[in-house]
Amino acid sequence: MAIIDSLNRPLHDLRISLIDRCNFRCPYCMPSEKFHHAYQFLDKDRWLSFDEIVRLAKIFVGLGGRKLRLTGGEPLLRPEIDRLVRQLAAVEGIEDLALTTNGSMLSLWAARLKAAGLHRLTVSLDTLDESVFYRMNGEKAALKEVLDGLRAAEQAGFKAININAVIQRGVNDHTILDLVRYFRGTPHTLRFIEYMDVGNQNHWDDTQVVPSSEIISMINAEFPLRKIGGTQDGGTSEIFCFKDGEGEVAFISSVTKAFCGTCRRLRLSADGKLYTCLFATRGTDLGGPLRKGASDEILGGIIRQVWTGRDDRYSETRYKLRHGPQALPKVEMYQIGG
Ligand code: SAM
Ligand code: SF4
Ligand code: SF4
Numbered sequence: 001m002a003i004i005d006s007l008n009r010p011l012h013d014l015r016i017s018l019i020d021r022c023n024f025r026c027p028y029c030m031p032s033e034k035f036h037h038a039y040q041f042l043d044k045d046r047w048l049s050f051d052e053i054v055r056l057a058k059i060f061v062g063l064g065g066r067k068l069r070l071t072g073g074e075p076l077l078r079p080e081i082d083r084l085v086r087q088l089a090a091v092e093g094i095e096d097l098a099l100t101t102n103g104s105m106l107s108l109w110a111a112r113l114k115a116a117g118l119h120r121l122t123v124s125l126d127t128l129d130e131s132v133f134y135r136m137n138g139e140k141a142a143l144k145e146v147l148d149g150l151r152a153a154e155q156a157g158f159k160a161i162n163i164n165a166v167i168q169r170g171v172n173d174h175t176i177l178d179l180v181r182y183f184r185g186t187p188h189t190l191r192f193i194e195y196m197d198v199g200n201q202n203h204w205d206d207t208q209v210v211p212s213s214e215i216i217s218m219i220n221a222e223f224p225l226r227k228i229g230g231t232q233d234g235g236t237s238e239i240f241c242f243k244d245g246e247g248e249v250a251f252i253s254s255v256t257k258a259f260c261g262t263c264r265r266l267r268l269s270a271d272g273k274l275y276t277c278l279f280a281t282r283g284t285d286l287g288g289p290l291r292k293g294a295s296d297e298i299l300g301g302i303i304r305q306v307w308t309g310r311d312d313r314y315s316e317t318r319y320k321l322r323h324g325p326q327a328l329p330k331v332e333m334y335q336i337g338g
Pocket of ligand 1: 022028029071072073074075100101102103122123124164165166193194195196197198202333334337338
């Protein structure tokens, strides 16, 4: 039986950040003026080891958790990640093992990840316009690298890949329909994400958010849509199919249609801190006790205490929390990976 938080939400997913570094500098996540060459990322010895991660994953399953997502920073920068995937795929009770990547190194890794037992992939791709793409990754990679990576993933046997596209008004909203046309008719699901005020560095303001309702209308005018699924079962997206049978498209509307009521995700940073919300101010240290020799019971007890005490619902209270007297700094997205 899964443990329940103070708002009656079960613990179901664990998102594990394997590394806080990234080869991209997407301005909405890690703007390069802040994350420059002298920026101090975690020392490598602070990263949880593979054995430590697997041990925590087993404790998580013992508390009723069923789904793991590996993320970052950029998870494919973590050396020998396929070895970790193999170990996690063998953990009994894990029903879903997924990974989110910027896709730029997938050509190298896709076949090895598949062979190691990874179930599902999410690839982030905000636009198909080369110059817009280059700007949106902080001038670090060419579009071709990600498209080649996607092709490698398909060839490796990943069938239905989630494609995450963050949409920012005035930046890539004019390229939405190109993305739709490209992925329509494939088994992949293009998921539009509303630009969020994660972290403290991206100078977010709500005029840059393109509401999902606006994107749905735009797509529907050219390719009629029918809604087939919502966030009620703990997912983050509302799913639509094309009425002509040419596949699906989804929308993650954390700003205009918050889904905190069904949020069942716990997050673990690369150095072993637990966060119960994407917008949390503080984490709870699990890595410290783990390295000091805490038993599985004690570590499980910490997770249980963190989850049962959880009352986060940031997206439902965003405007009060941002502008009220209690506005607090937030964890950065690259530390916990979405
Ligand atoms: N580096 C990997 C990648 O980009 O896929 C994994 C980590 S990244 C933090 C996870 C997801 O968060 C990506 O799909 C990214 O687009 C999304 N993301 C980052 N900053 C965001 C923001 N400000 N608003 C909405 N989504 C964001
Ligand atoms: Fe890196 Fe992903 Fe953040 Fe972009 S969104 S900077 S790829 S961690
Ligand atoms: Fe979950 Fe926090 Fe996002 Fe709400 S704002 S859905 S509680 S991560």
